[in-house]
Amino acid sequence: MIGNFTKGLFASVALLATVASASAQDKVSVAAISGYFAQGFGVSIVNGLNKAKDEFGIDLKLVDTGNRALDYEEQFANLAKDKQYDLIFVMGWELVDALTKASAAYPDQRFVFIDGVLDSPNMIYANFAEEQGSYIAGALAGMIADKGSAFPKMGDGKAIGFVGGRDIPVIRNFLGGYEQGAKAAAPDVKVNSVFAGTFDDPAKGSELAMALYGQGTDIVYNVAGPTGEGVMQASAAADKYSIGVDIDMCGTAPGNVLGSMLKRGDVAVYTLIKDEVEGRKVTPGTRTFDLASGGVEFKVCDDIASEIPADVTAKVDELKKGVIDGSIKIDRAK
Amino acid sequence: MSPLMRTILGQVIAVAFALALGSIVILLIDESPIRVFSTLMRGAFGDVTRIAGTLLQTTPILITGVAACIALRGGMFNVGVEGQLFMGGFAAALVGFALPMPPGIHMLAGLIAAICAGAAWVAIPAWFRVRFNANEVVSTILSNYVAVLFTSYFTIFLFKRPGGWSETPPIASSAYLPELFDFSRLNWGLLIGLALAVGAAWYFRNTPGGYAISMTGSAPKFAEYGGVNIRKRGFWVLIASGAVGGLAGGVETLGVHHRFMEGFAPGFGFDGLIAALLANGSPIGTIATALFFGALRSGSLLLETDTSASREIITVIQAFIILSVSAQFLVRRRGDAQGGERRWKF
Numbered sequence: 001m002i003g004n005f006t007k008g009l010f011a012s013v014a015l016l017a018t019v020a021s022a023s024a025q026d027k028v029s030v031a032a033i034s035g036y037f038a039q040g041f042g043v044s045i046v047n048g049l050n051k052a053k054d055e056f057g058i059d060l061k062l063v064d065t066g067n068r069a070l071d072y073e074e075q076f077a078n079l080a081k082d083k084q085y086d087l088i089f090v091m092g093w094e095l096v097d098a099l100t101k102a103s104a105a106y107p108d109q110r111f112v113f114i115d116g117v118l119d120s121p122n123m124i125y126a127n128f129a130e131e132q133g134s135y136i137a138g139a140l141a142g143m144i145a146d147k148g149s150a151f152p153k154m155g156d157g158k159a160i161g162f163v164g165g166r167d168i169p170v171i172r173n174f175l176g177g178y179e180q181g182a183k184a185a186a187p188d189v190k191v192n193s194v195f196a197g198t199f200d201d202p203a204k205g206s207e208l209a210m211a212l213y214g215q216g217t218d219i220v221y222n223v224a225g226p227t228g229e230g231v232m233q234a235s236a237a238a239d240k241y242s243i244g245v246d247i248d249m250c251g252t253a254p255g256n257v258l259g260s261m262l263k264r265g266d267v268a269v270y271t272l273i274k275d276e277v278e279g280r281k282v283t284p285g286t287r288t289f290d291l292a293s294g295g296v297e298f299k300v301c302d303d304i305a306s307e308i309p310a311d312v313t314a315k316v317d318e319l320k321k322g323v324i325d326g327s328i329k330i331d332r333a334k
Numbered sequence: 335m336s337p338l339m340r341t342i343l344g345q346v347i348a349v350a351f352a353l354a355l356g357s358i359v360i361l362l363i364d365e366s367p368i369r370v371f372s373t374l375m376r377g378a379f380g381d382v383t384r385i386a387g388t389l390l391q392t393t394p395i396l397i398t399g400v401a402a403c404i405a406l407r408g409g410m411f412n413v414g415v416e417g418q419l420f421m422g423g424f425a426a427a428l429v430g431f432a433l434p435m436p437p438g439i440h441m442l443a444g445l446i447a448a449i450c451a452g453a454a455w456v457a458i459p460a461w462f463r464v465r466f467n468a469n470e471v472v473s474t475i476l477s478n479y480v481a482v483l484f485t486s487y488f489t490i491f492l493f494k495r496p497g498g499w500s501e502t503p504p505i506a507s508s509a510y511l512p513e514l515f516d517f518s519r520l521n522w523g524l525l526i527g528l529a530l531a532v533g534a535a536w537y538f539r540n541t542p543g544g545y546a547i548s549m550t551g552s553a554p555k556f557a558e559y560g561g562v563n564i565r566k567r568g569f570w571v572l573i574a575s576g577a578v579g580g581l582a583g584g585v586e587t588l589g590v591h592h593r594f595m596e597g598f599a600p601g602f603g604f605d606g607l608i609a610a611l612l613a614n615g616s617p618i619g620t621i622a623t624a625l626f627f628g629a630l631r632s633g634s635l636l637l638e639t640d641t642s643a644s645r646e647i648i649t650v651i652q653a654f655i656i657l658s659v660s661a662q663f664l665v666r667r668r669g670d671a672q673g674g675e676r677r678w679k680f
Binding site for chain 2: 031061063064066067068069070071073074075078079093094096166167168197198
């Protein structure tokens with residue numbers, strides 16, 4: 001304890017001494033701002049940033065936006081004001097308004113908006129082909145629902161479900177891919193979708209998933225952040241199936257999770273920083289991270305994999321190949 | 335020492351004590367308190383833009399603070415300012431985007447809608463209070479949750495702007511509160527807040543109605559003996575407090591965000607209550623305390639980017655302030671019990 005005190009005092013003196021001479025643009029400096037660093041997709045982004053920091057020795061600053069809309073604009077201005085950061089990663093649709101203003105006020109600052117594409121031509125967009133991973137999820141779920149009670153824990157409702165967080169474009173894109181995948185692999189299977197209206201309410205997620213299970217929808221795809229934790233729990237409680245999103249969720253309800261649609265935020269930020277560090281300057285425009293580049297992938301849970309019939313696995317692999325080589329086109333939600 | 339001096343000195347000691355405790359926490363996270371507090375100062379008052387930013391953060395705390403003061407004066411705790419702010423903000427946005435009107439009138443209509451929404455939202459707890467003597471602390475706290483969820487529901491399911499975040503369509507520019515300078519979002523809201531604080535102070539000091547309210551709060555038996563209908567008075571005190579709370583939301587919507595975003599401003603109602611308590615229920619004092627909290631908030635935004643300390647350190651310091659202020663109340667109340675003084679001193 002005392003050690004910490006003296007250390008703090010020493011650090012303060014040292015900092016005061018060096019603060020004036022802070023300079024050196026020789027290494028890449030990166031900031032990231034979001035309100036979601038502690039959850040699913042945000043954690044994956046932080047992992048990617050830390051990996052880049054460990055490997056390339058970049059300067060890294062994480063800023064948590066908190067949840068007061070009043071603060072956002074000043075937070076952006078504070079990050080951009082000294083031209084200190086080569087790239088500023090931004091994640092969260094509620095920040096779009098403040099981001100657009102900051103980008104206009106600091107046109108030389110390169111902002112990377114993660115997870116969507118906006119109107120401004122000045123920004124870099126790290127866009128995920130979530131519709132591709134969701135297509136595979138939909139195909140797998142659809143075929144299993146088509147097998148009905150021949151598959152353990154399944155009924156003959158011939159329906160698969162989807163619980164979205166908010167009704168925003170990126171979530172619509174997940175749903176679109178999921179529906180198209182199901183339609184392609186199992187045309188007789190219905191897709192029942194609901195939106196929770198919030199990313200922060202596990203109880204609501206659980207309630208909605210239970211309602212879907214009650215209607216004979218035996219597989220539910222969760223695209224709802226923390227709300228989705230409730231979906232995963234509900235699948236264990238009802239002993240039905242769920243599909244996780246963003247990160248590997250097989251452990252949340254072992255035996256009840258078919259797989260997870262991984263959205264590799266870590267791959268995206270790491271790739272962009274790597275380009276920057278290695279002298280390939282990241283320029284404004286859209287960078288898409290898809291099935292082919294490993295930006296999204298569908299991972300079947302190990303404990304379920306053995307139960308999935310060979311014909312289903314073969315079909316999934318075939319579709320995956322088709323998506324990667326471009327012979328299967330998936331519409332993106334507008 | 336005069337009572338006013340004693341009060342001010344007490345609060346200054348409370349704040350200093352909280353800052354000292356905060357310094358210990360800062361040392362524990364291996365950061366320098368000197369650097370943290372100097373960055374805070376620079377972030378809050380470093381240049382005109384930053385001063386404007388501080389005043390921008392001060393505005394909602396000031397208005398919700400005045401709302402809390404009005405209730406405190408009348409012997410009530412309006413802990414529901416948060417909910418009234420949400421209702422007011424939503425009502426103002428609704429008028430702003432749904433009802434086209436000429437400039438000026440549109441803005442006024444939006445503010446009036448906000449006032450009415452805030453007053454209406456507190457009416458139920460207020461009525462329960464006077465009719466059934468239901469504790470207004472509990473009922474107003476509960477009404478906060480309902481207000482936040484209610485506005486969320488309407489925003490997401492009825493009025494959501496297509497695409498994008500869960501927010502209403504933008505309001506018409508005819509309903510904007512004019513900005514004071516071109517380099518900041520600071521707007522007329524600050525002037526409205528200052529006018530309310532001065533107006534409330536004047537009302538309490540110089541009018542019979544204000545005196546009746548102060549007496550209802552500090553010596554209800556005396557007020558009743560003097561012919562004040564304390565139930566009725568208490569009801570209208572809460573309504574007035576709620577109206578001002580609603581106005582705070584209207585000012586944020588029409589002045590800053592120009593739309594209603596679901597869950598846009600958590601905690602302002604509570605910040606206002608703390609500011610009012612720290613000012614001992616004085617509207618003029620609330621100007622100073624709201625500015626103090628506004629500066630902390632505004633400075634903390636720079637703190638986060640320029641030091642390794644988290645912005646949350648401000649929340650810690652605020653919590654220490656609440657602790658030391660309430661400790662002060664306890665000490666005073668013990669003194670009151672011995673000396674026979676009244677419960678609230680204003």
